[in-house]
Amino acid sequence: MSKVLINQYWSKNFYPMCALCKMVLFFAPLGVLHYFEHVPSPSKSYWEKKKRYLFVNGGENVENLVNLNENLKRLSDSENPFAELMIDYISRVKKKSEWVLQNLMFIEFYTEYGNVTPLLNIMSLSKSFARFFYNEHEIFRKMRRNLSIKLLTALMTSSAGWDTLSLYVVDYIKNPNSIHHIFYGAMAVELYENYKKYWRDVDMTEKIKRVKGKLWNLYNQGKDIRKEFIKNNQENKIKSIAYKLLNAARTNNTKLFMDTILRIYMSFDRVVPSVFLDTLNSETSLQAAAYSFISGLLGESNPEQNKKESESDE
Structure with missing residues (x-):
């Protein structure tokens, strides 16, 4: 791991990472879910299967954080684990309020052949999306897995749905x-x-x-x-x-x-x-x-x- 990578949280200073941090990051892949996503080929004439890795950051404490990601793994064999996790989480916080959803952050990363560094997508929920998903989440259960994941990602990142x-x-x-x-x-x-x-x-x-x-x-x-x-x-x-x-x-x-x-x-x-x-x-x-x-x-x-x-x- 390079010692000169810019740290986005410490005023972009070149602070070296401690040995413990390196060790934690080294084992980080053990805590993520891997799944396959069908994406259009460059020519859009056929669909390609790409491997993705997903981690959910959020919750009220460390125990809740672990449970969120364990639930994601448990749902990995379902038709739509991405939507199922969010729906499952919503069902448990329903008695609270939609602001709880705004604390969730979905971190997706993957690599492409020839790339030195992984590609990273970080998705958090806006107030309008939190309210929308809080009230209308059942719609995503009625779609196929790839479509619902793509739409969720697009809407969460304010892309063109x-x-x-x-x-x-x-x-x-x-x-x-x-x-x-x-x-x-x-x-x-x-x-x-x-x-x-x-x-x-x-x-x-x-x-x-x-x-x-x-x-x-x-x-x-x-x-x-x-x-x-x-x-x-x-x-x-x-x-x-x-x-x-x-x-x-x-x-x-x-x-x-x-x-x-x-x-x-x-x-x-x-x-x-x-x-x-x-x-x-x-x-x-x-x-x-x-x-x-x-x-x-x-x-x-x-x-x-x-x-x-x-x-x-x-």
């Missing part, structure tokens, strides 16, 4: 059994955007409730139109329309989105539902509206499954 979600949409469009993960991902990003804007407002709860209602309405409109395509033997058109709506969402092209929606409803001699017009001048973003409608449009035509999903979230 919609850009993260768009990486997965094309793959999920190809598999109707997976498209509902995109709906929950869109809901998570949209709700967090609203928490960031309105978390200080007294009527925030009502605003969040309205957003959820509109997204479920758009999802159900997609399901309803899917039935029309099937009834008129035009099911082969569904995916091409979904890709067109997806392009509108990615480029934030409201005109393309509304033109496509108008053509769909006019082709079946139906009136465009008011929820689409409300999207143009309300709290709901174009991306959230498009992803919600696409999820319903491409979802498996299993009414009981969709009904259970809807009821469990309301």
Whole structure:
């Protein structure tokens, strides 16, 4: 370990590390969780498996800190250990308040071939994210592991949640059994955007409730139109329309989105539902509206499954 590395906490002085500190750091990897994450290749034509290491810093004392990381290891075989740990922790501090979450810090590190030093991501929770996750954490249990981890990381670090979600949409469009993960991902990003804007407002709860209602309405409109395509033997058109709506969402092209929606409803001699017009001048973003409608449009035509999903979230 170099003796001239800048210390960020001691006014950037070149203090050498003591022997005990070196020994503690040498054994530090024993206390971290390692897991594999699927990330897009440089060409984005396929997915690569990358090994990651994760440590949680926080809690009220050393015993709590040890328990946090032991719980993370215990959950490592679950579908989504990252979200499960946070949800598990929240369930235990629920009787306190969301400020407890702000003491958590997630430290992720990994190395790439040819790099001398490891790459380090440090993620802490803002007040708006703490309140959002405190109230809406169950959404992340409904997503696939890689998607929920990526979204959690993006939202915690204030990265573009919609850009993260768009990486997965094309793959999920190809598999109707997976498209509902995109709906929950869109809901998570949209709700967090609203928490960031309105978390200080007294009527925030009502605003969040309205957003959820509109997204479920758009999802159900997609399901309803899917039935029309099937009834008129035009099911082969569904995916091409979904890709067109997806392009509108990615480029934030409201005109393309509304033109496509108008053509769909006019082709079946139906009136465009008011929820689409409300999207143009309300709290709901174009991306959230498009992803919600696409999820319903491409979802498996299993009414009981969709009904259970809807009821469990309301």
